[in-house]
Amino acid sequence: MATATEPPRPKGVNRVGLMLQDYKGKDSTLCAGCGHDAITSQIIKSFFEYGVQPNQVIKLSGIGCSSKTPAYFLSRSHGFNAVHGRMPAIATGAILANRHLTAVGVSGDGDTASIGMGQFVHLLRRNVPMIYIMENNGVYGLTKGQFSATADQGSKLKTGVMNEFPPVDCCILAIELGCGYVARSFAGDPKQVVVLLEGALAHSGTAFLDIISPCVTFNNHEGSTKSYKHAKDTEELLHEISFIPAYEQISIDYEEGTSKVVEMHDGSHITLKKLERDFDPLDKAQALRMLRDANQRGEFLTGLLHVDPAKSDLTEALNMHPDALATLPSELVRPSREALEEIMESLR
Ligand SMILES: Cc1ncc(C[n+]2csc(CCOP(=O)(O)OP(=O)(O)O)c2C)c(N)n1
Ligand code: SF4
Ligand SMILES: [Mg+2]
Numbered sequence: 001m002a003t004a005t006e007p008p009r010p011k012g013v014n015r016v017g018l019m020l021q022d023y024k025g026k027d028s029t030l031c032a033g034c035g036h037d038a039i040t041s042q043i044i045k046s047f048f049e050y051g052v053q054p055n056q057v058i059k060l061s062g063i064g065c066s067s068k069t070p071a072y073f074l075s076r077s078h079g080f081n082a083v084h085g086r087m088p089a090i091a092t093g094a095i096l097a098n099r100h101l102t103a104v105g106v107s108g109d110g111d112t113a114s115i116g117m118g119q120f121v122h123l124l125r126r127n128v129p130m131i132y133i134m135e136n137n138g139v140y141g142l143t144k145g146q147f148s149a150t151a152d153q154g155s156k157l158k159t160g161v162m163n164e165f166p167p168v169d170c171c172i173l174a175i176e177l178g179c180g181y182v183a184r185s186f187a188g189d190p191k192q193v194v195v196l197l198e199g200a201l202a203h204s205g206t207a208f209l210d211i212i213s214p215c216v217t218f219n220n221h222e223g224s225t226k227s228y229k230h231a232k233d234t235e236e237l238l239h240e241i242s243f244i245p246a247y248e249q250i251s252i253d254y255e256e257g258t259s260k261v262v263e264m265h266d267g268s269h270i271t272l273k274k275l276e277r278d279f280d281p282l283d284k285a286q287a288l289r290m291l292r293d294a295n296q297r298g299e300f301l302t303g304l305l306h307v308d309p310a311k312s313d314l315t316e317a318l319n320m321h322p323d324a325l326a327t328l329p330s331e332l333v334r335p336s337r338e339a340l341e342e343i344m345e346s347l348r
Contacts, residue, residue: 052201
């Protein structure tokens, strides 16, 4: 059981003195019922509950219906809507310029796994500290519903066209490339999405979330494996997951053997209550095996697939200055005349 250590707050106000509405953005222009809008609501809720300061956040995206969504949350935050599939490069630059920003990227399955694959894999292997959400509907929603690289082999478009190619499983890819926080969820499971996002906020490297987010206009029919019905019918929870932020934490009671508690980088805790299977998300090899088996059986597993809270992120690997580069005085970032002369001398 967690016990609050902070003084009581007025109802509806979070620990930084803000209300839920302070985390909202513009009205959505997406189709009514689009899964992406449900995820937007969960981003708003999780950032509010965690108590993130909106002006310390940068929102990043590429191109697609999903990539439009940063306009619909956190209107007081910084933002950059990049070129299709090129969000990782922009995110890497922004974070290197200011390592203290909380970065949240929203991408689509096309933006990430089709045109953006080259950039995505390097973001993962560098462990850029950010939350990377892939809103996965199996199609290019914005350009009228062509299959993306995450569409399942054998799934059908409304027109009857069948996808002949095997899908890219971005969670397997992320785990394989050393990502220290990998989760899969479903836009129709808001409770799980919120907890996974809160856990992602507490993680220090790349936190990758693959969220099935049905496209009601182009990929929600019979024969689609990314529809609301298919996801609801096949979803299998790996565990019951809950999040206890560091600021609420004194002690946690849990049942030994049936629950696992993971301490995150910032002192928050994630508790995973065992359901059907014995599964330890700290075990990378087990997570990979389980995902491969699940794919073969056509199962849709959701929850925290892999976590490694101790992994060092890009800023640590580069041994960066503890302060944001963007705020350092020029004496610190510019080499002195003597240093430059020394370099020139060494090149003679
Ligand atoms: C360089 C480039 N190539 C192609 C396009 C056309 N285009 C725009 S969005 C998109 C696909 C979007 O799909 P996804 O990332 O899955 O997002 P969704 O709309 O499904 O949320 C494509 C192919 C583009 N804008 N830029
Ligand atoms: S086309 Fe599909 S992905 Fe795009 S807004 Fe409409 S339902 Fe959402
Ligand atoms: Mg898509």
